[in-house]
Structures are given as C-alpha cells and as structure tokens.
Amino acid sequence: MPFKKLHADIQEKLTSLEIVSPTPFQNKAIPVIKSGANVFCNGPKDIGKTTTLILTTLQKLKCIAEGNAPRAIVLVKNKEKAVxxxxxxxxxxxxxxxxxxxxxxxxxxxxxxxxIFEGLDILISTPSVLNKLLLSNGLSVSQLKIFSIDDAEFLTGNTPYTALLSITRGIKKCQYVLYSETMHPKLKRFETSFMEYAKKISV
Known part of the structure; x- marks a missing residue:
C-alpha cells in the first residue's frame, strides 16, 4: 500500500482528511515516482493525479523546510490553476x-x-514567469530535487512548450514528473530532452 510507505506526517494528514486508501492510479504511480525516475503519468480526470503530485512532492522533501532555494517546482497552465x-x-x-x-x-x-530570495521549498509557477525568473537570475535551481507539471496538455502550445525547453536547459539534475490525460505526441518529444529514460504510468 503506497500510503503506508509515505512519511509519517503525510500519513497523519491523510488520516485527518479521511483519505484512507489510494486509487488504482496512485497504487501504480507513487512507488515509481518515489524511486526517483522521470515519469509520464497518464489517465482521465478524478483518478488522483493532483493528489499524487502533492504527496510525492512532500515525500521528496521529507516534510521539512531546508535552505533558501526551491527544492520542488510545480508548473501549471495559468494563474487560476496556480492559485x-x-x-x-x-x-x-x-x-x-x-x-x-x-x-x-x-x-x-x-x-x-x-x-523568493527570502527562502522557499516549493514553487508553483506558470512557464512564462518561471522562465523570466531564471533568465533574470531571480531564482536558483541548484537545490532542485523534483519538477512536476500538472495537467500538462497546455504544453502542446508553442509558447509554453518553448518556455519549458528553455527552463529545463538551465537545470542540471532533477527528477521530472509530467501528469496529463493522454500522451500527446508533442509531450512525448520531451523524451529527447529532459525526460530521458522516463517510465510511463497509465490507467
């Protein structure tokens, strides 16, 4: 059971939220993401993809603040999704x-x-803003451990696609996890850049 193998703080929070057992998708995805591999996670809405993103991010950071630079980045389509x-x-x-x-x-x-200079652990951003921060030296990615993309279909547009390629060129080593409903051919192209040796989870 994936939840049983998560950090004790996460298990306690899940209990308080009355989330008792993982979805079939979470059963498959959480162990693979925990292994540190790059992962494409595909499946329809309401199977627990966003919750998986949150849980695996907290697990990667061991539920404690550390340093000043972000150790996790989550990329989203727009302001509404970010909020x-x-x-x-x-x-x-x-x-x-x-x-x-x-x-x-x-x-x-x-x-x-x-x-950001004051210190953070998890940064939620849109592609254009994240790219601006990196190009203006407003963000260090030297401590980055995991980079997740929620509802990644928006990356099939040329502008966010190009922004992401620019962003990832500046990151030396990091785990990438991309969540989407389907494996769009344009998303699959990331295998030749930052999603090397990526595993695929689908339900």
Missing amino acids: ELYDLFLKYTKHNSLRVYLSHEDLHIDLLKSE
Missing part, C-alpha cells in the same frame, strides 16, 4: 515547516525575486 494548486498544497503543509510560494503573471517580477 487552485497553492490552496491544495496548503491543506497538506499546514502543520509542517514547508514553505510553498505562488508566482504568476499578475505579480511584478521584482516583487517575486525579492520574496
């Missing part, structure tokens, strides 16, 4: 020390840079 995911993360990090930070287009880049 939604930020609120979900807060439900799971309420009683631990992990610092979750939200960035999107409505926030000035200089404000983002100054607040």
Whole structure:
C-alpha cells in the first residue's frame, strides 16, 4: 500500500482528511515516482493525479523546510490553476515547516525575486514567469530535487512548450514528473530532452 510507505506526517494528514486508501492510479504511480525516475503519468480526470503530485512532492522533501532555494517546482497552465494548486498544497503543509510560494503573471517580477530570495521549498509557477525568473537570475535551481507539471496538455502550445525547453536547459539534475490525460505526441518529444529514460504510468 503506497500510503503506508509515505512519511509519517503525510500519513497523519491523510488520516485527518479521511483519505484512507489510494486509487488504482496512485497504487501504480507513487512507488515509481518515489524511486526517483522521470515519469509520464497518464489517465482521465478524478483518478488522483493532483493528489499524487502533492504527496510525492512532500515525500521528496521529507516534510521539512531546508535552505533558501526551491527544492520542488510545480508548473501549471495559468494563474487560476496556480492559485487552485497553492490552496491544495496548503491543506497538506499546514502543520509542517514547508514553505510553498505562488508566482504568476499578475505579480511584478521584482516583487517575486525579492520574496523568493527570502527562502522557499516549493514553487508553483506558470512557464512564462518561471522562465523570466531564471533568465533574470531571480531564482536558483541548484537545490532542485523534483519538477512536476500538472495537467500538462497546455504544453502542446508553442509558447509554453518553448518556455519549458528553455527552463529545463538551465537545470542540471532533477527528477521530472509530467501528469496529463493522454500522451500527446508533442509531450512525448520531451523524451529527447529532459525526460530521458522516463517510465510511463497509465490507467
């Protein structure tokens, strides 16, 4: 049972949220993501992909704050998705020390840079903002452990696709996990860049 092998703080939080057993998708995906491999996770809505993203991120960071640079980045389509995911993360990090930070287009880049400098563990961002932060040296990725992409279909558009390729070129070593409903041919192309030797989970 994947939940039984997660950090004790995560198990306690799941119990408080009355989440008792993993979905079939989570049974398959969590052990593979925990192994450290790059993973394409495919399946329809409401099978637990976003919850899996949150749980495996917390597991990777051992539920404790450390350092100043982000150790996890979560990429999303737009501001609305970023806010939604930020609120979900807060439900799971309420009683631990992990610092979750939200960035999107409505926030000035200089404000983002100054607040990020104060220290964070998990950064939720859109492709364009994340790319701007990296190009302006407003973000260090030297401590990055896991980079997840939620509902990755938006990357089939040329602008976010190009932004992501630019972002990943600046990251030396990191685990990538990409969640989508289907394996779009354009997403599969990432295998030749940052998704090397990726495993595939689908239900």
